[in-house]
Amino acid sequence: MDIHEEAAKRVSDEYDVPAIYTDVDEMLAKEDLDIVSITTWQGPRGEATVAAAKAGVKGIFGEKPMAASLGQADAMIAACEENDVKLIIGHQGRYAPANIETRRLVAAGAIGEPTTVHHSAKKHAGLLNTGTHAIDGWRFMLSDPETLWVIGQTARTTDRWERRTICEDLCMGLVCFEGGRTRYYEGDLPEPSVSMPNIAGTEGQIRNGPDGTLLLQNGDAKGWQTITPPPQTKNQYDEFIEWIEGDIPDHRGSGVQARYTLEIMMAIYESLRIKNIVHMPMETKELPLELMVNDGTLPVLEExxxxLRAPFEGQTRKS
Structure with a gap:
């Protein structure tokens, strides 16, 4: 299904698909589907997910970020729970060998008690675009701890968007998880920056090394140890099928986990809006950045x- 009929026909011809649709409701009404993959932009993803869940599919695979607001995410989860539908979101970093090995090492106490994580996101991408991978990756590597509070700062003086969702020019966030562990995220801040996650603990630290390796420093050896993570044989699709068929109790990339990640991102924006720390759970269900743009808190100063990813007609600026 594609709203652009020519694109749908092109894929249909290439993969010998017997039917094409440009309307999701028509497709759901006419086809007996087991799994629906929703690869729309974040804005319309919620509506499509709710429609698919009500149609009675067995599983829904949504792309990241989960949604453009917590209200949308909550509606997605509720519709899936009410209709016994399994919902996952494509945070594939949870299946990366380096992240899995980092999670194992941290849980085994290789760096003592983890205290801080620092990560700078890819430039000119936006919090909801690549920041979602960074923040979800932290959570996974730390065994998905509970978030206690978030404080953040956001700037937007240009009329910047990301796949038709209002986007910040730059932002940073300090996240506190249970146990007092803090995580620092920065997006599009001026140099210098740390490009990859660095996890520090009471007895050592872990960071990404070259060619998919990890670098570990602790009291067991002098200097940095190079660790080659073992290959992983299971991906998010294999695990999705196992979850749908009842072979496993949960999926590591479930919609519930993705909502926690989305809540942190929303809280970074919300912190500026309320000019304070955001204690979890966060109450605002709308996109705080959009609220601030609409009420004049963040006026456009550069017309x-x-x-960033889906240029408007006649657009000349790229970042």
């Missing part, structure tokens, strides 16, 4: 609307 010229531009989208």
């Amino acid at each position: 010229g609307r531009y989208d």
Whole structure:
């Protein structure tokens, strides 16, 4: 299914698909589907997910970020729970060998009690775009701890968008998890920056090394140890099938886990809106960044609307 009929026909011809649709409701009404993959932009993803869940599919695979607001995410989860549908979101970092090995090492006490994580996201991408991978990756590597509070700062003076969702120019966030562990995220801040996650603990630290390796420093050896993570034989699709068929109790990339990640991102924006720490659970269900743009808190000072990944017609600016 694609709203652009020519694109749908092109894929249909290539993979010998017997039917094409440009309307999701028509497709759900006419086809007996087991799994639906929703690869829309974050804005319309919630509506499509709810429709698929009500149609009675067995599983829904949504792309990241889960949604453009907590309200949308909650509606997605509720519809899936009410209709006994399994919902996962494509945070594939939870299946990366380096992240899995980092999670194992941290849980085994290789760096003592983890205290801080620092990560800078890819430039000119936006919090909801690549920040979701970074923040979800932290959570996974630390065994998905409970978030206690978030404080953040956001700037937006240009008319920046990301796949038709209002986007910040730059932001940073300090996240406190249970046990007092803190995580620092920065997106599009001026140099210098740390490009990859660095996890520090009371007895050592772990960071990414070259060619998919890890670098570990602790009291067991002098200097940095190079660790080659073992290959992983299971991906998010294999695990999805196992979950749908009842072979496992949960999926590591479930919609519930993705909502926790989305809540942290929303809280970074919300912290500026309320000018304070955001204690979890967060109450605001709308996109706080959009609220601030609409009420004049973040006025556009440099005219010229531009989208980082889906350029507007006539757009000349790229970042």
